[in-house]
Amino acid sequence: xxxxxxxxxxxxxxxxxxxxxxxxxxxxxxxxxxxxxxxxxxxxxxxxxxxxxxxxxxxxxxxxxxxxxxxxxxxxxxxxxxxxxxxxxxxxxxxxxxxxxxxxxxxxxxxxxxxxxxxxxxxxxxxxxxxxxxxxxxxxxxxxxxxxxxxxxxxxxxxxxxxxxxxxxxxxxxxxxxxxxxxxxxxxxxxxxxxxxxxxxxxxxxxxxxxxxxxxxxxxxxxxxxxxxxxxxxxxxxxxxxxxxxxxxxxxxxxxxxxxxxxxxxxxxxxxxxxxxxxxxxxxxxxxxxxxxxxxxxxxxxxxxxxxxxxxxxxxxxxxxxxxxxxxxxxxxxxxxxxxxxxxxxxxxxxxxxxxxxxxxxxxxxxxxxxxxxxxxxxxxxxxxxxxxxxxxxxxxxxxxxxxxxxxxxxxxxxxxxxxxxxxxxxxxxxxxxxxxxxxxxxxxxxxxxxxxxxxxxxxxxxxxxxxxxxxxxxxxxxxxxxxxxxxxxxxxxxxxxxxxxxxxxxxxxxxxxxxxxxxxxxxxxxxxxxxxxxxxxxxxxxxxxxxxxxxxxxxxxxxxxxxxxxxxxxxxxxxxxxxxxxxxxxxxxxxxxxxxxxxxxxxxxxxxxxxxxxxxxxxxxxxxxxxxxxxxxxxxxxxxxxxxxxxxxxxxxxxxxxxxxxxxxxxxxxxxxxxxxxxxxxxxxxxxxxxxxxxxxxxxxxxxxxxxxxxxxxxxxxxxxxxxxxxxxxxxxxxxxxxxxxxxxxxxxxxxxxxxx
Numbered sequence: 001x002x003x004x005x006x007x008x009x010x011x012x013x014x015x016x017x018x019x020x021x022x023x024x025x026x027x028x029x030x031x032x033x034x035x036x037x038x039x040x041x042x043x044x045x046x047x048x049x050x051x052x053x054x055x056x057x058x059x060x061x062x063x064x065x066x067x068x069x070x071x072x073x074x075x076x077x078x079x080x081x082x083x084x085x086x087x088x089x090x091x092x093x094x095x096x097x098x099x100x101x102x103x104x105x106x107x108x109x110x111x112x113x114x115x116x117x118x119x120x121x122x123x124x125x126x127x128x129x130x131x132x133x134x135x136x137x138x139x140x141x142x143x144x145x146x147x148x149x150x151x152x153x154x155x156x157x158x159x160x161x162x163x164x165x166x167x168x169x170x171x172x173x174x175x176x177x178x179x180x181x182x183x184x185x186x187x188x189x190x191x192x193x194x195x196x197x198x199x200x201x202x203x204x205x206x207x208x209x210x211x212x213x214x215x216x217x218x219x220x221x222x223x224x225x226x227x228x229x230x231x232x233x234x235x236x237x238x239x240x241x242x243x244x245x246x247x248x249x250x251x252x253x254x255x256x257x258x259x260x261x262x263x264x265x266x267x268x269x270x271x272x273x274x275x276x277x278x279x280x281x282x283x284x285x286x287x288x289x290x291x292x293x294x295x296x297x298x299x300x301x302x303x304x305x306x307x308x309x310x311x312x313x314x315x316x317x318x319x320x321x322x323x324x325x326x327x328x329x330x331x332x333x334x335x336x337x338x339x340x341x342x343x344x345x346x347x348x349x350x351x352x353x354x355x356x357x358x359x360x361x362x363x364x365x366x367x368x369x370x371x372x373x374x375x376x377x378x379x380x381x382x383x384x385x386x387x388x389x390x391x392x393x394x395x396x397x398x399x400x401x402x403x404x405x406x407x408x409x410x411x412x413x414x415x416x417x418x419x420x421x422x423x424x425x426x427x428x429x430x431x432x433x434x435x436x437x438x439x440x441x442x443x444x445x446x447x448x449x450x451x452x453x454x455x456x457x458x459x460x461x462x463x464x465x466x467x468x469x470x471x472x473x474x475x476x477x478x479x480x481x482x483x484x485x486x487x488x489x490x491x492x493x494x495x496x497x498x499x500x501x502x503x504x505x506x507x508x509x510x511x512x513x514x515x516x517x518x519x520x521x522x523x524x525x526x527x528x529x530x531x532x533x534x535x536x537x538x539x540x541x542x543x544x545x546x547x548x549x550x551x552x553x554x555x556x557x558x559x560x561x562x563x564x565x566x567x568x569x570x571x572x573x574x575x576x577x578x579x580x581x582x583x584x585x586x587x588x589x590x591x592x593x594x595x596x597x598x599x600x601x602x603x604x605x606x607x608x609x610x611x612x613x614x615x616x617x618x619x620x621x622x623x624x625x626x627x628x629x630x631x632x633x634x635x636x637x638x639x640x641x642x643x644x645x646x647x648x649x650x651x652x653x654x655x656x657x658x659x660x661x662x663x664x665x666x667x668x669x670x671x672x673x674x675x676x677x678x679x680x681x682x683x684x685x686x687x688x689x690x691x692x693x694x695x696x697x698x699x700x701x702x703x704x705x706x707x708x709x710x711x712x713x714x715x716x717x718x719x720x721x722x723x724x725x726x727x728x729x730x731x732x733x734x735x736x737x738x739x740x741x742x743x744x745x746x747x748x749x750x751x752x753x754x755x756x757x758x
Contacts, residue, residue, distance in 0.1 A: 011031075011032075011034055011035040011038075012034060012035065012036065012037065013037055014035045014037065014038055015037050015038060015039045015040070015061075016038070016039060016040040017035070017038060017040070017041050017042070018040070018041075018042040018043070019042075019043045019046055019048065020042065020043070020044050020045050020046065021044075021045045021046070022045075022046050023046070023047055024046050024047060024048050025046075025047040025048060025049070026048060026049060027048075027049040027051055027053075028043075028048060028049065028051070028052060028053055029053070030053045030055045031055075032053060032055060032056065032059075033053070033055025033056065033057075033058040033059065034058075035059065036058060036059060036060070036061065037061055038059050038061060038062060039061050039062060039063050039064070039090075040062070040063065040064040041059070041062060041064070041065050041066070041067070042064065042066045043066070043067045043068075043070060044066060044067070044068045044069050044070065045068075045069050045070075046070055047070070048070050049070070051078055052067060052080070052081050052084075052096075053081070054081045054083045055083075056081060056083055056084060056087075057081070057083025057084065057085075057086040057087065058086075059087065060086065060087060060089055060090070061089075061090060062087050062090065062091050063090045063091060063092050063093070064091075064092065064093045065084070065087070065091060065093070065094050065095070065096075066093065066094075066095040066096075067095070067096055067099065068095050068096065068097045068098050068099065068119075069097070069098040069099075070098075070099055078099070078100055078101050078102055078103075079101065079102065079103040079106075080096060080101050080103070080105065080106055080109075080120075080126075081106075082106045082108045083108075084106070084108065084109065084112075085106060085108025085109055085110070085111040085112065086108075086111075087112060088111040088112045088113050088114065089114070090114060091112050091114060091115060092114050092115060092116050092117070093115070093116065093117040094109075094112065094115060094117065094118050094119070095117065095119040096119070096120055096123075097119050097120060097121040097122050097123065097144075098121070098122040098123065099123055100123060100124060100125065101120075101123040101125065101126050102123075102125035102126065102127065103125075103126070103127070103128070104126070104127065104128035104129075104131075105120060105126065105128070105130065105131055105134075105145075105150075106131070107131040107132075107133040108133075109131070109133070109134065109137075110131060110133025110134055110135070110136045110137065111133075111136075112137060113136065113137065113138075113139070114139060115137050115139065115140055116139050116140060116141045116142070116163075117140075117141065117142045118134070118137065118140060118142065118143050118144070119142065119144040120144070120145050120148070121144050121145060121146045121147050121148070121168070122146070122147040122148075123147070123148050124147065124148065124149070125148075125149060126145075126148040126149060126150065127148070127149040127150060127151060128150070128151060128152075129150065129151055129152035129153070129155075130145065130150055130152070130154060130155055130158075130169075130174075131155070132155040132156075132157040132158075132345075133157075134155070134157070134158060134161075135155060135157025135158050135159070135160045135161065135345065135370070136157075136160075136369065136370070137161065138160055138161065138162070138163065138373070139163055140161050140163060140164060141163050141164060141165045141166070141190075142164070142165060142166045143158075143161065143164060143166070143167050143168070144166065144168045145168065145169050145172070146168050146169060146170045146171050146172070146195065147170075147171045147172075148171075148172050149172060149173055150169065150172040150173065150174055151172070151173045151174065151175070152174065152175070152176075153174070153175065153176040153179070154169065154174060154176075154179060154182060156179060156182060156321075156324075156346060156349070157345060157346065157370075158182060159179075159182050159184075159185035159186070159346075159349045160185070160345075160348055160349060160370055160373055161186075162185065162186070162190070162373075163190055164186065164190065164191050165190055165191065165192050165193070166191075166192065166193045166195075167186075167191065167193070167194050167195070168193070168195040169195065169196060169199065170195040170196065170197045170198050170199070170217065170231065171197070171198040171199075172198070172199055173199065173200065174199040174200065174201065175199065175200035175201065176200075176201065176202070177201070177202050177203035178196070178201055178202070178203040178204065178205060178223060183205065183206065183209050184327065185349060185351075186214070191214050192213075192214060192215060193214070193215050193217075194214055194215065194216040194217070195216075195217045196216065196217065196218050196219075196223070197217050197218055197219050197231030198219065198231060199219075200222075201218070201219070201222060201223055202222055202223065203223060203224070204223070204224045204225070205218070205223060205224070205225040205227075205228060209227075215229065216228040216229065217229045217230075217231050218230070218231065218237070219231055220237035225237055289301050289302065292322050292325045292326065293322065294307070294319055294322045294323065295309065295314055295319070299326060301325045301326055301327060302327060302328055303328070304326045304328065304329060305328050305329060305330045305331065306329070306330060306331040306332075306333075307323075307326065307329060307331065307332050307333065307334075308331065308333040309333065309334050309337070310333050310334065310335045310336055310337075310357070311335065311336035311337065312337065313337065313338065314334060314337035314338065314339055315337070315338045315339070315340075316339065316340070316341075317339065317340060317341035318334075318339060318341065318343070318344055318358075318363075320344040320346045320347070323350065324346060324349060324350065327352070328352055329350060329352060329353060330352055330353060330354045330355065330377075331353075331354065331355040331357075332350075332353060332355065332356055332357065332358075333355070333357040334357065334358055334361070335357050335358065335359045335360050335361070335382070336359075336360040336361075337360075337361055338361065338362060339358070339361040339362065339363060340361070340362045340363065340364070341363065341364065341365075342363070342364055342365030342366075343358070343363055343365055343366075343367060343368055343383070343388070344368070345368040345369075345370040346370070347368060347370065347371060347374075348368065348370030348371050348372070348373035348374060349370075349373070350374070351373075351374070351376075351377070352377060353374055353377060353378060354377050354378060354379045354380070355378075355379060355380045356378065356380065356381050356382065356383075357380065357382040358382065358383055358386070359382045359383060359384040359385050359386070359406065360384070360385040360386075361385075361386055362386065362387060363383070363386040363387065363388060364386070364387045364388065364389070365388065365389065365390075366388065366389060366390035366391075366393075367383065367388055367390070367392060367393055367396070367407075367412075368393070369393035369394075369395040370395070371393070371395065371396065371399070372393065372395025372396060372397070372398035372399060373395075373398075374399060375398040375399055375400055375401070376401065377401060378399050378401060378402060379401050379402060379403045379404070380402070380403060380404040381396075381399070381402060381404065381405050381406070382404065382405075382406045383406065383407055383410070384406040384407060384408045384409050384410065384430060385408070385409045385410075386409075386410055387410065387411055388407070388410040388411065388412060389410070389411045389412065389413065390412070390413060390414070391412070391413060391414030391415075391417075392407070392412060392414065392416065392417055392420070392437075393417075394417040394419045395419075396417070396419070396420065396423075397417060397418075397419025397420050397421070397422045397423065398419075398422070399423060400422060400423065400424065400425065401425060402423050402425060402426055403425055403426060403427050403428065404426075404427065404428040404429075405423070405426060405428070405429050405430070406428070406429075406430040407430065407431050407434070408430040408431055408432045408433050408434065408455065409432070409433045409434075410434055411434065411435070411436070412431075412434040412436070412437055413434075413436040413437065413438075414436075414437065414438070414439075415437070415438060415439030415440075416437065416439060416441065416442055416445070417442075418442040418444040419444075420442075420444070420445065420448075421442060421444030421445050421446070421447040421448065422447070423448060424447060424448065424449065424450065425450055426448050426450060426451055427450055427451060427452045427453070427474075428452060428453050429448075429451060429453070429454050429455070429456075430453070430455045431455060431456045431459070432455045432456060432457045432458050432459070432479065433457070433458045433459075434458070434459055435458060435459060435460070436459070436460060437456070437459040437460060437461065438459065438460035438461060438462060439461070439462065439463075440461070440462055440463035440464075440466075441461060441463065441465065441466055441469070442466075443466045443468045444468075445466075445468070445469070446466065446468025446469055446470075446471045446472065447471070448472060449471060449472060449473070449474065450474055451472050451474060451475055452474050452475060452476050452477070452499075453475075453476060453477040454472075454475065454477065454478050454479070455477070455479045456479065456480055456483070457479045457480060457481040457482050457483070457504065458481070458482045458483075459482075459483055460483065460484060461480065461483040461484065461485060462483070462484045462485070462486070463485065463486065463487075464485065464486055464487035464488075464490070465480070465485065465487070465489060465490055465493055466490075467490040467491075467492035467493065468492075469490075469492075469493050470490065470491075470492030470493045470494070470497070473497065473498070473499065474499055475497065475499060475500055476499050476500060476501045476502065477500075477501065477502040478500070478502070478503055478504070479502070479504040480504065480505050480508070481504045481505060481506045481507050481508065481529065482506070482507040482508075483507075483508055484508065484509060485505065485508040485509065485510055486508070486509045486510060486511075487510060487511070487512075488510065488511060488512035488517065489505070489510070489512060489517050494517075497524070498523075498524055499524060500524055500525060501524055501525060501526045501527065502525075502526060502527040503525060503527070503528055503529070504527070504529040505529065505530055505533070506529045506530055506531040506532050506533065506554065507531070507532045507533075508532075508533055509533065509534065510530075510533045510534065510535065511533065511534035511535060511536070512535055512536075512537075513535075513536055513537035514535055514536075514537045514538070514539060514540070514555075514560065515537045515538060515540060516537070517535075523546065523547065523548065523549070524549065525547045525549065525550055526549050526550060526551045526552070526573075527550070527551060527552040528547065528550060528552070528553055528554070528555075529552070529554040530554065530555055530558065531554045531555060531556045531557050531558065531578065532556075532557040532558075533557075533558055534558065534559065535555070535558040535559070535560065536558065536559045536560060536561065537560065537561070537562070538560065538561055538562025538563070539555075539560065539562065539564070539565050539568075540565070540567075541565045541566075541567055542565075542567055543565060543567045543568060543571065544567040544568075544570035544571055545567075547571075548571070548573075549573055550571055550573065550574060551573050551574060551575045551576070552574075552575060552576040553571075553574065553576070553577050553578070554576065554578045555578065555579055555582070556578040556579060556580040556581050556582065556605055557580070557581040557582075558581075558582055559582060559583060560579070560582040560583065560584060561582070561583040561584065561585065562584065562585070562586075563584070563585060563586035563587075564579070564584060564586070564588060564589060564612075565589075566589045568589070568597075569589060569597060571597060572597060572600065573600060574597050574600060574601055575600050575601060575602050575603070576601075576602060576603040577601065577603065577604050577605070578603065578604075578605040579605060579606055579609070580605040580606060580607045580608050580609065580628065580642065581607075581608040581609075581724065582608075582609055583609065583611065584606075584609040584611070584612045585609070585611035585612055586611070586612065586613075587612075587613055587614040588606070588612065588613070588614030588615065588616070588634065589614075598617070598619045598620055598622075601620070601625065602624055602625055602626065603625075603626050603627075604616075604620070604625070604626070604627045604628070605627075605628045605642075606627075606628065606629045606630070606634065607628045607629050607630050607641065607642040608630065608642060608722070608724055609630070610630065610633070610700055610701070612630070612633065612634070613633045613634060614634055614635070615634070615635045615636070616629065616634060616635070616636035616637075616638075616639055618637055620636075620638070621636075621637055621638035622638075625638070626640065627639045627640065628640050628641065628642055628644075629641070629647065630642075630700075631647035631648060641722070642721070642722055643718055643719060643721065643722070643744070693716075693717055693719060693720060698723065700722060700723060700724070700725065701725050702723055702725060702726060703725055703726060703727045703728065704726070704727065704728040704729075705723065705726060705728070705729050705730070706728075706730040707730065707731050707737070715737065715738060715739030715740075716731075716737055716739070716741070716742055717742070718742045718743075718744045719744075720742065720744060720745065720748075721742065721744025721745065721746075721747040721748070722747075723748065724747060724748060724749065724750065725750060726748050726750065726751055727750055727751060727752050727753065728751075728752065728753040729745075729748070729751060729753070729754050729755070730753075730755045730757075731755065731756045731757070741756070
């Protein structure tokens with residue numbers, strides 16, 4: 001008993017508990033759940049009631065649980081508690097035999113992934129079907145379920161139990177034909193004893209199974225087998241296996257391996273009756289295995305090595321039962337169709353599969369952990385553009401031959417398993433656009449030394465870039481954009497990256513001084529995207545020597561400062577240069593500085609740098625070029641403002657030594673009291689950098705705007721997005737504004753108060 005006044009549970013340090021061969025009676029106490037350090041619980045051959053309390057689920061340190069041959073109480077409603085499924089961390093042996101249990105075998109037992117022995121024999125009233133979840137117990141060596149009242153078929157999921165030594169289901173009410181799929185899987189496993197007798201099985205056990213040396217006990221007059229033992233007299237079955245009795249889908253020993261196939265070895269993209277003989281096609285040998293029909297066409301079960309049906313308007317679910325009959329299938333390509341339903345766990349039984357392509361369908365559910373069973377062969381797994389959910393299973397880390405893994409554009413969640421660091425041969429990994437994959441990047445991923453392309457953008461990844469990523473010296477592309485990454489770029493990630501060409505880290509929360517970042521030492525870079533972060537400092541003056549092959553340099557929406565280096569003009573391959581929404585100042589380098597890039601540059605963004613002025617050379621003007629500037633500050637004959645409107649052709653050319661005179665015609669636009677005071681002797685920014693709203697001009701330095709002070713009518717112009725210094729914006733019912741709220745309000749990143757009343 002537990003002392004209610006005690007602050008310490010008496011059994012809290014108990015690690016082993018055995019009661020056997022005595023006359024003790026009564027129920028198992030619920031207080032057993034307090035013995036949380038218990039590693040072994042063994043109760044057998046006593047009169048203790050076998051009704052197991054649900055508190056057993058608290059004993060998460062149990063490695064052995066044996067409660068057998070107990071009690072004389074045979075009342076109904078004596079169930080195996082589902083809470084046993086909570087013991088999956090360390091439990092290796094579970095024996096609940098001869099306890100008069102009724103009901104079903106809990107599917108939760110499929111969570112006991114460390115289990116090597118499962119014995120539920122002699123319970124007499126244990127009924128219903130064998131749960132397919134037991135197929136997850138891939139370490140199981142003994143599965144013993146005899147002398148119960150189990151019904152239905154043996155689930156094909158059990159084919160994944162390749163460590164089995166003993167499989168015993170005799171004396172139940174199981175039925176159906178002996179599954180060749182199971183037998184074929186177990187032939188190459190460690191199975192030694194197979195007990196199927198005293199059920200309602202029919203069919204054939206093939207010769208190949210006999211040759212594997214497995215002892216099989218059957219009902220000889222129900223199942224045809226040339227090497228099995230009869231359950232009635234323990235003698236060999238007297239019936240020889242007739243050649244015509246081989247099961248459907250079983251390989252034949254009489255037909256040579258070079259027999260003519262019903263379907264060609266490599267299936268064409270669009271199957272046709274001319275290349276795939278129909279099932280009614282006569283064969284020269286009556287013992288040949290009949291073809292299997294998949295999506296309306298027939299395929300030879302032995303000779304078909306590739307099934308390529310991409311973009312042929314397939315509908316329905318994956319025909320997994322038929323696919324499993326293609327025993328030599330190496331490539332399965334069903335991309336760009338309209339397949340629905342879940343990914344069947346039986347995919348893990350396609351032992352010869354090397355190339356799995358199911359992308360761009362409507363598949364749902366989770367990625368089955370059973371795919372990890374394809375560890376010895378699978379080289380490509382493409383499941384992108386579906387509707388897959390839940391976590392990435394840790395078992396994917398077992399696919400040590402994997403070269404390509406594409407999971408992008410799904411609805412996956414959770415964190416990246418550290419086990420993925422075992423995919424040492426991986427070259428292509430695409431995980432982008434799942435939106436809800438979070439957590440930090442495991443340092444173990446630094447072991448992916450052969451990774452060439454890695455995309456994980458548009459997720460919820462947090463934390464800093466681990467320095468271990470610098471070990472990926474084969475990496476040519478890394479896209480970690482649109483996440484929640486923080487910190488700076490570690491030195492180790494860039495130094496020595498001679499292969500890196502494209503680095504995208506935009507739309508994060510990263511920071512650092514560009515002058516101090518090692519990014520500029522990656523001389524192979526052709527694309528660098530750091531926009532919408534918190535990077536600062538000036539641009540290196542020797543950019544042309546640091547990143548000479550750069551084609552795309554996107555640094556907008558940071559806090560960079562300083563002048564634009566003349567070295568920008570020497571980047572002869574530059575096509576896209578975006579420096580907008582920073583704090584660059586001074587004059588744009590003039591003369592021949594940019595002449596070398598005029599033939600390649602297509603995009604140039606300089607707007608929202610209120611201290612930057614100068615001229616854009618006429619040589620930049622081309623129908624293919626898109627140049628965006630602050631029109632009032634920078635003189636240009638072909639430029640646009642940040643909203644895409646053409647700059648006035650009368651924009652003045654500004655020189656830093658000349659202060660433009662203030663024209664009185666502008667004075668009415670600065671009458672509202674909340675407009676920042678204009679200083680005619682100050683920066684030219686305050687004269688020419690303006691926005692027109694409802695007939696009034698507003699300076700870009702404006703911090704507060706209250707539309708209640710003006711009679712505003714109509715819709716709110718998108719030009720409001722240029723007032724990037726706004727901190728307060730008030731829109732009330734005193735005006736007649738209507739229409740939609742412009743998306744350009746999203747540019748007002750300094751806004752702290754936004755009122756849209758009534």
